Amino acid sequence: xxxxxxxxxxxxLGLLAAGALAAFAAPALAQEAAETAAAPEFASAAETAFIxxxxxxLIGGFLVMWMAAGFAMLEAGLVxxxxxxxxxxxxxxxxxxxxxxxxxIGYSLMxxxxxxGFFGTPMPYSWPDAxxxxxxxxxxxxxWFFQMVFCATTASIVSGTLAERIKLxxxxxxxxxxxxxxxxxxxxxxWGAGWLSEAGFSDFAGSTLVHSVGGWAAxxxxxxxxxxxxxxxxxxxxxxxxxxxxxxxxxxxxILWLGWFGFNGASQxxxxxxxxxxxxxxxxxxxxxxxxGGVVAAIIxxxxxxxxxxxxMALNGALAGLVSITAEPLMPSPLTAVIIGAIGGVIVVFAxxxxxxxxxxxVVGAIPVHLxxxxxGTFIVPFSNPDISYGTQILGIVSIGAFTFIVSxxxxxxxxxxIGIRATxxxxxxxxxxxxxxxxxxxxxxxx
Numbered sequence: 001x002x003x004x005x006x007x008x009x010x011x012x013l014g015l016l017a018a019g020a021l022a023a024f025a026a027p028a029l030a031q032e033a034a035e036t037a038a039a040p041e042f043a044s045a046a047e048t049a050f051i052x053x054x055x056x057x058l059i060g061g062f063l064v065m066w067m068a069a070g071f072a073m074l075e076a077g078l079v080x081x082x083x084x085x086x087x088x089x090x091x092x093x094x095x096x097x098x099x100x101x102x103x104x105i106g107y108s109l110m111x112x113x114x115x116x117g118f119f120g121t122p123m124p125y126s127w128p129d130a131x132x133x134x135x136x137x138x139x140x141x142x143x144w145f146f147q148m149v150f151c152a153t154t155a156s157i158v159s160g161t162l163a164e165r166i167k168l169x170x171x172x173x174x175x176x177x178x179x180x181x182x183x184x185x186x187x188x189x190x191w192g193a194g195w196l197s198e199a200g201f202s203d204f205a206g207s208t209l210v211h212s213v214g215g216w217a218a219x220x221x222x223x224x225x226x227x228x229x230x231x232x233x234x235x236x237x238x239x240x241x242x243x244x245x246x247x248x249x250x251x252x253x254x255i256l257w258l259g260w261f262g263f264n265g266a267s268q269x270x271x272x273x274x275x276x277x278x279x280x281x282x283x284x285x286x287x288x289x290x291x292x293g294g295v296v297a298a299i300i301x302x303x304x305x306x307x308x309x310x311x312x313m314a315l316n317g318a319l320a321g322l323v324s325i326t327a328e329p330l331m332p333s334p335l336t337a338v339i340i341g342a343i344g345g346v347i348v349v350f351a352x353x354x355x356x357x358x359x360x361x362x363v364v365g366a367i368p369v370h371l372x373x374x375x376x377g378t379f380i381v382p383f384s385n386p387d388i389s390y391g392t393q394i395l396g397i398v399s400i401g402a403f404t405f406i407v408s409x410x411x412x413x414x415x416x417x418x419i420g421i422r423a424t425x426x427x428x429x430x431x432x433x434x435x436x437x438x439x440x441x442x443x444x445x446x447x448x
Contacts, residue, residue, distance in 0.1 A: 049272025050138060056280075057142035060266020063259045064149040068095045070255030071156035075163060076441070077249025078312065078364045082431025083164045084244055084441035090159045090168065094175045098152035101180030106151060107144055110184035114192040119185045137270070146266060150210055153263075154183045157214030160364035162221050165228050165428050168436050170421040174221070177411055183213055186400045201396035202388045205267035207327035207377035208397055213404050215371025219360070220408040224416055227361035229428055238356045241363075244442070246311055253315040260287055260322045264329045283329045287322065290329075290341025294321020297345035305349070313352070316365045317345035323370055324377035332384040340380060344373040375401075 072091035076084045105122045112120040127141040155175045162171065187209050189196040203209050230239055243249060264287045270276045298317025302310045321341030325332070332340060351368035360367070378397055382388045415421050427435035434440060 045272075049270075050135075052271040053138035053269075054142045056266050056268070056271040057138060057146040060262035061142070061146040061149050063262025063266075064146070064153065065095075065259075067149075067153060067256050067259035067263070068092075068156060070252045070257075070259055071153075071160065072252070073248045073255060074252030074315070075160045075364055077245040077247065077252060078160070078243035079163045080241060080431070081244040081442045081445060082433055082440070084433065085439045086168070086432035086436055087159065087163055088441070089437055090171060091156060093168075093172055094155040094159060094179075095152045097172060097175050098155055098179040099148055101176050102148045102151045102184070103144075105180045106184040107147060109181065110147070110188045111192045114188045114194045116193065116195055116198050117188075118194060119188050120192055137272075150206060150263075151179050151183055151187075154210050154214040154217075155179050157211065157366050157370045158218045158221060161218035161362045161366045162225055163363040164432060165423055166221075166225055166421055167423055168432075170415045170419055173415060173419075174217075174408075174411060178217055178408070182217070182404060182407060183210075186213055186403060189400070190396065196396050196399070199395060200389065200392045202381050202385065202393070203327050203378055203396065204329060204381075205264045205326045207323055207374040208400055210374075211323045211326065211370040212374035212378070212397070212401060215367050215369075215374060216401050216404040217408040218362070219367050219371060220405050221412050221421075222360050222362060222367070224409065224412045225422055227359055228363075229425055231361050232356070232359050238353075243312070249312070249315055253318055257291055257318060257322065260291070260326075264326055268330075279330055286329045286332055286334065286337035287325055289334055289337040290321040290325035290344070291318045292321070293338035293341035294318050294324070294345035294348075297321075297342035298349055301346060301349045312365065313349055316348045316352075316369050319369045320344035320348045320373040323373040324380075326374075327377040328381040328385055336384055340377065344376060347372050347376055 068091060072088055075087040075091065079087055104124050107125040108123045109120050112123070112125075114120045125144060127139075127144060128135060155178055158174070158178065159171070188194045190201055190203055190209055191197075228241065231241060233239060261284050265280045265283045268276055268280050268283060271280060294317040295314050296317075298313045298320075299309050302308065302313045321344045324340050324344030325337055329337075348365065348368045351372050352362075352365055355362055355367060362368070375397055379390070379393050381393055382390050412421065423432060423435060431440075
């Protein structure tokens with residue numbers, strides 16, 4: 001018996017609809033199957049590590065670059081109003097000179113073919129062509145960028161100490177030598193796998209290699225340059241010269257604090273595993289705790305000693321805590337990190353008047369913060385890292401300090417004897433803004 005359906009019966013219409021849907025669905029299903037077959041495989045573990053390692057360098061690098069703004073604002077706030085434009089100019093100039101010098105000679109001098117020696121091959125550095133793959137564990141250019149911003153930080157330290165009386169061009173010439181030659185040479189001793197690295201010296205992110213190097217160069221310059229006119233009376237009395245803007249100085253300190261997470265955190269140099277990321281987080285936490293310890297210690301100590309809290313001491317206490325923890329931010333316990341940073345803050349409070357007794361004029365307090373706290377932070381590494389010896393740490397501190405201080409002193413002396421490094425007394429009284437660059441930061445106010 002044959003089943004008869006009318007053209008309009010529900011069964012007939014349903015079968016036609018099902019057939020039409022199948023006809024439309026078949027190509028879509030075929031396309032989906034083809035796309036599934038052609039889908040790319042997931043990145044390998046090595047490729048994933050390369051991506052995250054490179055990202056760490058880039059993020060850490062631009063955070064450390066942002067510290068250039070922190071130094072500029074800190075110095076702009078701590079100098080008198082007639083010298084603010086000069087400090088802003090010096091900071092953008094020194095960053096740019098450091099970038100060029102580290103490319104022309106510095107990076108290769110620091111990292112190329114050191115092989116346990118005292119410096120590498122002086123030559124312009126280059127990275128692979130665009131589109132190059134398989135560069136290793138990270139992008140070569142990202143590493144260069146990260147190392148370059150550290151180099152610029154060293155020169156920023158010198159800028160603040162010598163403010164308000166140094167001429168622009170001698171300072172820029174010294175900056176070129178410092179960032180292109182001096183910093184890379186001592187850096188190669190440790191980070192370039194030079195002789196100190198083989199001896200077992202340890203400086204995780206640069207308490208000595210960056211901060212004390214800048215501090216030694218600044219100290220040599222301050223001794224040869226001399227103090228600002230009127231800073232020290234004939235009776236030995238210290239004449240206060242308050243900064244122009246504590247708000248700017250505070251902003252600069254917070255910018256530096258933020259940038260320090262890149263400074264220390266990215267010095268882990270790897271973010272391709274769970275262990276690396278966990279270590280980076282510990283570094284962040286310890287870095288923050290050390291800064292907090294430095295601030296609180298400086299606040300309490302100035303209250304006890306002077307019956308008033310000095311905001312500049314609090315700001316420099318934060319920076320001293322950060323410098324102190326930089327040599328070893330991973331291994332300390334939280335309490336140890338606080339103590340290391342707090343002792344850095346104590347160093348600042350005692351060292352500032354000590355420098356005044358020797359009539360060493362450090363406008364922003366960079367020598368106590370970067371040199372002395374850097375020495376402290378480097379020396380105390382074995383306390384939390386038992387694989388490192390105190391003897392080796394002292395060897396590194398002394399050798400790097402002696403080289404930088406002596407060579408910097410010679411360079412400053414040559415500059416003084418040839419083109420001169422100090423502004424005239426009339427220019428100093430006028431202010432370096434008008435004397436050197438002709439642009440006042442606060443033209444509506446009377447010069448102070």
